Amino acid sequence: MLRKPKSNAKSxxxxxxxxxxLRTRKQLIDAARRVFARDGFELARLADISxxxxxxxxxxxxxxxxxxxxxxxxxxxxxxxxxxxxxEEFRDARTTEDRIDALSRHLFRVxxxxxxxxxxLEFKIYAIRHPRRTxxxxxxxxxxCLRGIETxxxxxxxxxxxxxxxxxxxxxVRLGAILDGLFINRLFNAASxxxxxxxxxxxxxxxxxxxxxxxxxxxxx
Numbered sequence: 001m002l003r004k005p006k007s008n009a010k011s012x013x014x015x016x017x018x019x020x021x022l023r024t025r026k027q028l029i030d031a032a033r034r035v036f037a038r039d040g041f042e043l044a045r046l047a048d049i050s051x052x053x054x055x056x057x058x059x060x061x062x063x064x065x066x067x068x069x070x071x072x073x074x075x076x077x078x079x080x081x082x083x084x085x086x087x088e089e090f091r092d093a094r095t096t097e098d099r100i101d102a103l104s105r106h107l108f109r110v111x112x113x114x115x116x117x118x119x120x121l122e123f124k125i126y127a128i129r130h131p132r133r134t135x136x137x138x139x140x141x142x143x144x145c146l147r148g149i150e151t152x153x154x155x156x157x158x159x160x161x162x163x164x165x166x167x168x169x170x171x172x173v174r175l176g177a178i179l180d181g182l183f184i185n186r187l188f189n190a191a192s193x194x195x196x197x198x199x200x201x202x203x204x205x206x207x208x209x210x211x212x213x214x215x216x217x218x219x220x221x
Contacts, residue, residue, distance in 0.1 A: 025063045027053040029077060032070045037115050041071070041122035042129070068133075071123055072140060078116060079148045085109065090156040096210070099157050104202045107179065111198070117183045124180075145172045159210045171209045178205040 031053035035044045044067055050060045064070045089102040111117065127137040146168055154160045160171070182201060185192050193201075 021063075024053075024055060024059060025073075028055060028060060028063055029070060029073050031055075032067070033074060033115070033119075036071075036074075036119050036122070041067070041119060042126050068137060071119070072144065074119070075141070075144055079144070079152070082106075082110070082148065083152050086152050086156060093156070096159060099159070100203060100206050100210070103153070103157070103206050104199060107175070107202050107206070108195075108199060111179055111183055111186075111202075114187075117179070121180060121183070142169070142172060145176065174205050174208060178202065 028049065032044070032049045035049045035052055039045075039048070046060055046067060047057060049067070049070070050057050053059075064073065086102075086106055089106045090099065093099045093102045123137075123141075127134045149160070149168060149171060163171075178201060182193065182198055186198065
């Protein structure tokens with residue numbers, strides 16, 4: 001005997017707690033972004049994040065363990081935004097040169113996102129200041145970045161496919177290093193690097209990513 005399907009109204013009623021939880025999580029993430037931008041990652045307090053979201057500390061702990069945990073939630077959310085950006089940038093990329101141009105434009109766009117870049121730098125400094133957590137936090141951040149390369153870039157850049165895990169990690173390190181360095185220097189001295197010079201550094205890094213393997217290392221000092 002066939003069971004009578006549940007009514008849409010009843011189904012919606014059953015989903016309400018889940019929808020409320022998702023909404024609360026989103027509100028906490030948005031609040032954390034604002035508090036991190038205002039106070040910096042190191043000084044940001046969970047009480048301020050909860051209050052900014054209009055939630056209790058208990059509600060925060062229902063969704064996140066600590067502010068490190070909410071940082072990674074922000075990072076996941078950013079990866080979704082980058083997925084949309086990259087889809088737009090690569091829409092008309094047909095050749096390797098087109099894809100180099102598209103990825104370079106995208107990375108420059110990321111570099112111009114001051115709030116995001118400041119948060120990521122502050123997080124790295126925070127991790128360095130807490131040596132017991134540095135390795136674990138660095139590994140989590142690295143794995144998330146690698147997932148971004150695999151899910152966002154590789155499907156649009158055939159030049160990156162079939163690379164070994166080691167080369168993927170090298171790509172990740174190069175991209176992170178060049179963006180961090182460019183951001184700090186442009187922020188410290190706005191006249192140090194203009195748009196064209198910045199794009200030149202980014203393009204150089206992107207081209208290096210397309211090499212088949214890591215460059216030779218000279219061990220002589």
